[in-house]
Amino acid sequence: MDPRVDSNSTLLTASPVGRIGLGVIIAVPSLFLLYFFAYPVASITIRGLTTDGSFSLAVVGDVMTDPVLLAAARFTVIQALISTIVTVLVAFPAAWAFARFDFPAKRALRAATLVPFVLPTLVVGSAFLTVAGPNGAIGTDLTGTLFLIVVAHAFYNYAIVVRGVGAYWERIDPRTEDAARTLGASSFTTFRTITLPLLRPVIASTSALVFLFSFTSFGVVLLLGDLKHTTIEVEIWRQTTAFLRLDVASTLAVLQLIGVGVILAGYGWFQRSTAVQFEHATAPTRLPRKGKERIAVTLALTSMLVILGTPLLLLVIRSFTNPAGGAGIANYQNLIRLPEITAAFVNPVDAIRNSFTVAFMTLAIALVIGGLAAAALTYASRRVARGFDLFVMLPLGTSAVTIGFGFLVALSWPIDLRTSLILIPIAHTLVAIPFVVRTTTPALGSIRHNLREAAAVLGASPWRTWWTIDLKIVTPAIIVAAAFAFAISMGEFGATSFITRPSFPTIPIAIFKLLSKPGAAPFGAAIALSVILMVITGVSMFVIDTIGTRASNEL
Amino acid sequence: MSIRLDSVSVRYEDDLAVNDLDLTINSGERFVLMGPSGSGKSTLLRAVAGLEPLETGTVEIDGKDVTTLPPHRRAVGLMFQEYALFPHLSVIDNVGYGLRMIGMDRNTARRKASALLDLAGLQGFDARKPDSLSGGERQRVALVRTLAPEPSLVMLDEPLGSLDLALREDLLTQMRTIVTELGATTLYVTHDRTEAFAFAERLAIMRQGRIVRTGTPEQVWDDPQTTFVARFIGHSNVLTGAAIGFDAPSITVPPGALTFNDEGEIGIHIVESVFADGRYEIVAEVANGERLRIDSPVPLDSGLSDRITVDRKAVRELAVDEV
Numbered sequence: 001m002d003p004r005v006d007s008n009s010t011l012l013t014a015s016p017v018g019r020i021g022l023g024v025i026i027a028v029p030s031l032f033l034l035y036f037f038a039y040p041v042a043s044i045t046i047r048g049l050t051t052d053g054s055f056s057l058a059v060v061g062d063v064m065t066d067p068v069l070l071a072a073a074r075f076t077v078i079q080a081l082i083s084t085i086v087t088v089l090v091a092f093p094a095a096w097a098f099a100r101f102d103f104p105a106k107r108a109l110r111a112a113t114l115v116p117f118v119l120p121t122l123v124v125g126s127a128f129l130t131v132a133g134p135n136g137a138i139g140t141d142l143t144g145t146l147f148l149i150v151v152a153h154a155f156y157n158y159a160i161v162v163r164g165v166g167a168y169w170e171r172i173d174p175r176t177e178d179a180a181r182t183l184g185a186s187s188f189t190t191f192r193t194i195t196l197p198l199l200r201p202v203i204a205s206t207s208a209l210v211f212l213f214s215f216t217s218f219g220v221v222l223l224l225g226d227l228k229h230t231t232i233e234v235e236i237w238r239q240t241t242a243f244l245r246l247d248v249a250s251t252l253a254v255l256q257l258i259g260v261g262v263i264l265a266g267y268g269w270f271q272r273s274t275a276v277q278f279e280h281a282t283a284p285t286r287l288p289r290k291g292k293e294r295i296a297v298t299l300a301l302t303s304m305l306v307i308l309g310t311p312l313l314l315l316v317i318r319s320f321t322n323p324a325g326g327a328g329i330a331n332y333q334n335l336i337r338l339p340e341i342t343a344a345f346v347n348p349v350d351a352i353r354n355s356f357t358v359a360f361m362t363l364a365i366a367l368v369i370g371g372l373a374a375a376a377l378t379y380a381s382r383r384v385a386r387g388f389d390l391f392v393m394l395p396l397g398t399s400a401v402t403i404g405f406g407f408l409v410a411l412s413w414p415i416d417l418r419t420s421l422i423l424i425p426i427a428h429t430l431v432a433i434p435f436v437v438r439t440t441t442p443a444l445g446s447i448r449h450n451l452r453e454a455a456a457v458l459g460a461s462p463w464r465t466w467w468t469i470d471l472k473i474v475t476p477a478i479i480v481a482a483a484f485a486f487a488i489s490m491g492e493f494g495a496t497s498f499i500t501r502p503s504f505p506t507i508p509i510a511i512f513k514l515l516s517k518p519g520a521a522p523f524g525a526a527i528a529l530s531v532i533l534m535v536i537t538g539v540s541m542f543v544i545d546t547i548g549t550r551a552s553n554e555l
Numbered sequence: 556m557s558i559r560l561d562s563v564s565v566r567y568e569d570d571l572a573v574n575d576l577d578l579t580i581n582s583g584e585r586f587v588l589m590g591p592s593g594s595g596k597s598t599l600l601r602a603v604a605g606l607e608p609l610e611t612g613t614v615e616i617d618g619k620d621v622t623t624l625p626p627h628r629r630a631v632g633l634m635f636q637e638y639a640l641f642p643h644l645s646v647i648d649n650v651g652y653g654l655r656m657i658g659m660d661r662n663t664a665r666r667k668a669s670a671l672l673d674l675a676g677l678q679g680f681d682a683r684k685p686d687s688l689s690g691g692e693r694q695r696v697a698l699v700r701t702l703a704p705e706p707s708l709v710m711l712d713e714p715l716g717s718l719d720l721a722l723r724e725d726l727l728t729q730m731r732t733i734v735t736e737l738g739a740t741t742l743y744v745t746h747d748r749t750e751a752f753a754f755a756e757r758l759a760i761m762r763q764g765r766i767v768r769t770g771t772p773e774q775v776w777d778d779p780q781t782t783f784v785a786r787f788i789g790h791s792n793v794l795t796g797a798a799i800g801f802d803a804p805s806i807t808v809p810p811g812a813l814t815f816n817d818e819g820e821i822g823i824h825i826v827e828s829v830f831a832d833g834r835y836e837i838v839a840e841v842a843n844g845e846r847l848r849i850d851s852p853v854p855l856d857s858g859l860s861d862r863i864t865v866d867r868k869a870v871r872e873l874a875v876d877e878v
Contacts, residue, residue: 173637173639175635175636175637175639176639176640176641176642178601178604178606178626178633178635178639179633179635179639179640179641179700180641180652181604181605181606181625181626181627182604182605182606182626182627182629182631182632182633183627183632183652183653183656183700183701183704184627184628184630184653184656184657184704185627185652185656186625186627187625187627189627189656190627193652194641197643198642198643200643286568287568289608291608
């Protein structure tokens with residue numbers, strides 16, 4: 001008999017929640033997702049696929065035979081595939097360094113990896129344009145090339161691989177690798193036969209995330225692809241805004257959703273089929289040894305700093321380059337003096353306050369909803385968990401634009417929420433939930449059942465067991481999840497642009513408004529505000545990391 | 556295969572976990588390294604296996620300097636504490652791993668692994684994953700995995716660490732038989748003196764990265780030489796010499812060397828009588844307040860005064876090396 005099936009059923013009967021509890025745990029995130037995700041998406045779909053109130057599949061036929069759209073679909077898959085492979089390869093050494101070693105400023109460096117991930121796509125796009133755009137720093141215009149898109153995606157998604165793979169790697173006992181070495185395996189063979197197979201589930205899961213982000217990437221492809229290459233996502237936008245073909249856009253959105261569903265289903269199956277239970281929460285880290293090891297760690301961290309640092313450094317330099325030329329702080333001064341320069345005035349101070357409010361609300365909502373969803377995935381039967389997993393992951397494959405647009409189309413029933421600002425953190429939560437679930441579920445699933453039994457025997461009630469064992473063990477994962485939710489909210493642009501009011505700008509909205517104004521002054525101000533967002537996010541990550549670590553040490 | 560360590564030091568962050576250590580183990584010998592936790596035993600094993608770089612010194616295996624050789628080219632077997640089984644591989648592939656590394660093809664390796672598992676009483680476990688095994692089963696799988704490539708040096712790091720007592724005695728006997736039959740040089744690490752004495756032909760006691768005593772179990776037991784060793788191996792009467800009229804800072808005397816005798820030179824007060832292994836151990840206090848243990852066939856009442864004689868030939872002087 002497969003022992004995993006056995007342990008799974010034990011887990012269910014002895015899970016801390018019981019049947020009714022499990023029902024609630026599944027119901028709450030389900031209702032949330034049904035109303036705020038499934039319903040709006042369905043509304044868009046129906047609106048797009050009906051002509052004069054009656055159903056019509058003619059549009060689907062048009063889309064499937066349009067050579068431009070087919071090319072876009074093909075390019076979408078190819079660039080996502082290449083971006084994924086490049087991102088994983090490029091970020092892998094840093095994941096190893098973070099998982100196995102101590103080094104100076106480790107915490108700060110770990111926080112820094114997240115910064116690119118939370119920058120608004122338009123700003124990172126602009127930063128890459130300053131490197132490889134027309135009149136860019138390298139002197140060659142690479143816009144419209146696959147290469148530039150892939151590099152930008154690797155920059156963006158680096159953190160997913162470093163944090164995801166790194167956190168999992170920490171839990172692999174290094175003695176397992178030592179055992180292989182003493183049994184005659186060279187370090188390369190050990191890596192190939194032990195380390196890599198053990199990492200396979202997390203490589204699959206992080207690859208899936210990177211693939212999906214590249215698959216549905218909007219701002220980067222729009223700006224750096226220069227419409228020479230388009231993806232399905234860009235086509236959805238173009239069909240909507242340029243051609244007003246909501247029917248075609250909706251059809252594309254539906255096809256994209258189906259593709260995402262297939263990817264996630266396959267990935268979920270793969271992850272379950274190779275999951276391994278670890279006995280140790282985390283293996284000890286140590287300083288790298290002199291010689292090869294120290295050189296390798298240094299190289300890994302240096303490559304990370306170069307890849308992540310160069311565009312950010314250029315961004316910072318640009319922010320201190322005055323619109324009139326020369327170095328100075330004119331761009332920052334312009335943030336306050338802007339009404340004199342442009343009519344599109346947004347108060348950056350308001351934007352910063354609004355972004356913080358929204359980010360904390362998102363963090364709270366996403367942890368509750370995402371945490372319940374992760375618990376449901378862990379405690380439910382495999383059949384239920386499989387379907388539910390797909391459901392929870394679906395928002396990931398839906399573009400933020402679709403979510404925001406869907407809110408406006410659908411959320412007038414049963415009460416009109418369309419003007420409510422609560423929709424902003426809710427939209428951000430939808431984007432964040434897959435991350436929360438993906439980071440907390442493996443940790444919850446790794447808890448050996450005998451720990452719960454041990455707690456029960458020591459006199460802990462089921463809820464106390466959950467509180468003192470399950471929760472404490474997953475605390476590091478929850479901290480990572482919280483960091484992601486906060487970061488995503490800080491940088492989210494697509495959905496927010498549909499649902500916020502002019503009187504309630506967030507930082508990315510303010511940046512976008514500045515970017516859309518012609519002239520060097522608004523552009524410079526946008527870059528300056530981007531740098532401010534970058535600093536806020538970096539500091540926030542660091543604070544969450546620090547507080548979280550302390551909390552998990554106090555039982 | 557003989558082992559020679561020459562002034563070996565291993566640095567762990569800021570400390571020397573192994574400090575300028577010399578050790579020779581003869582070919583085919585069952586050698587036990589014992590010491591309290593943190594004394595550097597495991598680090599020493601890892602250094603011999605090539606998993607820890609040396610700060611100073613050399614490691615020779617069979618007269619050949621292997622100090623700079625990577626672990627996979629040393630052909631030594633190391634069974635890890637808590638076993639370090641490969642969680643993603645079945646039992647048969649765990650055992651076959653080392654065989655594959657010496658060039659065996661997959662099928663041959665599996666056939667041989669399966670045969671070895673059968674010999675170890677693990678029939679029918681081939682396809683199981685490590686996380687479905689009991690502690691004792693894991694221990695045996697780890698042992699078979701270590702022995703499968705027939706290393707001529709077998710190192711065992713607390714191999715019975717977390718197992719229950721009955722299982723430990725059984726498995727210890729099994730391991731001793733197996734490594735003796737294989738003729739392998741064996742380096743066994745434990746903090747448990749019972750295990751050490753039962754397994755060792757020769758043993759060394761480690762403390763703070765150094766070896767403080769080496770010898771056969773009999774030699775070490777009979778003459779521990781220092782108070783630390785005497786206490787660590789379980790001598791029950793480690794006293795100041797003055798307690799029983801000796802002119803030495805510290806001595807150890809076996810409970811059997813003390814005899815009740817009304818003419819005896821030492822006066823005692825009985826504190827309590829403890830029944831153990833079919834006889835009584837009498838705890839008694841001497842004039843200066845120190846306590847000693849005396850063998851007796853019968854229990855004695857607490858509070859009684861009595862006298863004893865000491866078989867002076869059985870007393871060993873000790874150097875004081877602890878506070």
